[in-house]
Amino acid sequence: MDLVNHLNDRLLFAIPKKGRLYSKCVSILNGADISFHRSQRLDIALCTSLPIALIFLPAADIPTFVGEGKCDLGITGVDQVRESDVDVNLAIDLQFGNCKLQVQVPVNGEYKKPEQLIGKTIVTSFVRLAEKYFAKLEGTTVEKMSTRIKYVGGSVEASCALGIGDAIVDLVESGETMRAAGLIDIDTVLGTSAYLIESKNPTSDISLIATIKSRIEGVMTAQQFVSCIYNAPENKLPELLKVTPGRRAPTISKIGDEGWVAVSSMIERKTKGVVLDELKRLGASDIMVFEISNCRV
Ligand SMILES: Nc1ncnc2c1ncn2[C@@H]1O[C@H](COP(=O)(O)OP(=O)(O)OP(=O)(O)O)[C@@H](O)[C@H]1O
Numbered sequence: 001m002d003l004v005n006h007l008n009d010r011l012l013f014a015i016p017k018k019g020r021l022y023s024k025c026v027s028i029l030n031g032a033d034i035s036f037h038r039s040q041r042l043d044i045a046l047c048t049s050l051p052i053a054l055i056f057l058p059a060a061d062i063p064t065f066v067g068e069g070k071c072d073l074g075i076t077g078v079d080q081v082r083e084s085d086v087d088v089n090l091a092i093d094l095q096f097g098n099c100k101l102q103v104q105v106p107v108n109g110e111y112k113k114p115e116q117l118i119g120k121t122i123v124t125s126f127v128r129l130a131e132k133y134f135a136k137l138e139g140t141t142v143e144k145m146s147t148r149i150k151y152v153g154g155s156v157e158a159s160c161a162l163g164i165g166d167a168i169v170d171l172v173e174s175g176e177t178m179r180a181a182g183l184i185d186i187d188t189v190l191g192t193s194a195y196l197i198e199s200k201n202p203t204s205d206i207s208l209i210a211t212i213k214s215r216i217e218g219v220m221t222a223q224q225f226v227s228c229i230y231n232a233p234e235n236k237l238p239e240l241l242k243v244t245p246g247r248r249a250p251t252i253s254k255i256g257d258e259g260w261v262a263v264s265s266m267i268e269r270k271t272k273g274v275v276l277d278e279l280k281r282l283g284a285s286d287i288m289v290f291e292i293s294n295c296r297v
Pocket residue numbers: 016018019020021058059060076077078079080096097098099153154171172173174192193194
């Protein structure tokens with residue numbers, strides 16, 4: 001099928017074609033019931049359930065495609081948005097791809113503070129962000145600064161050992177890559193995570209964009225919360241409801257046992273251990289927790 005001729009009237013949604021963000025993006029799309037079939041080696045996939053075409057692009061190029069309005073939506077790291085310096089809406093923090101863009105130097109070297117790198121050579125894939133950082137450090141403009149910023153496309157961490165730079169600016173998550181290369185961080189340029197980004201001048205149906213955003217927000221909420229139900233003695237309700245206030249408010253239902261009610265409430269996944277302990281301590285019984293497979297909020 002000639003996919004390019006099937007793009008008319010479809011919302012173009014840019015997705016990283018590989019790398020760190022790819023599999024999490026696919027699971028968000030699955031969770032949002034945006035189903036598609038991607039043929040091997042094809043960088044366009046038509047969605048079967050909605051008039052959307054997914055365009056698989058390098059994460060670094062996605063801000064440009066969305067910023068120039070070629071795609072109405074995209075998923076990429078905030079680091080890439082800042083590096084591209086484009087004007088897009090950061091619509092939803094997808095809470096993965098969390099890492100920091102850091103200034104790194106050889107661990108046993110002479111540099112301990114970023115100021116000592118003024119006038120030196122810095123290697124990075126994030127040239128614009130590094131230039132801005134060092135220009136600010138020097139108190140001058142990018143044009144007038146003495147620090148040299150050198151671009152490499154990957155394996156930036158090898159640069160100091162290979163003698164092409166005095167320091168690097170690169171992403172750090174666990175710190176494993178940095179430590180393995182004999183480097184240490186001395187400052188953070190930027191914290192980043194993956195975002196749903198949105199064109200400021202969308203060309204497709206606004207209600208379709210709203211539907212996609214609402215579905216993705218639903219996926220995020222389903223990941224963040226679990227559903228909790230328990231039986232509560234009525235006289236303990238005020239205390240128990242303080243522990244499970246819900247997103248808006250808990251549901252309280254009568255049950256066939258005098259003096260008892262059933263409570264249903266969304267609780268934050270990360271607090272569920274403590275919440276369940278507390279409910280039990282305060283007199284709740286038959287406490288159960290369920291996964292939320294999908295929702296709209
Ligand atoms: N170690 C990491 N932990 C979490 N997120 C990361 C990590 N490395 C990169 N990212 C995020 O993923 C984005 C894409 O990085 P990735 O290294 O996957 O690029 P890529 O598109 O595969 O390019 P290449 O592999 O050619 O450098 C980054 O801009 C950043 O937002």
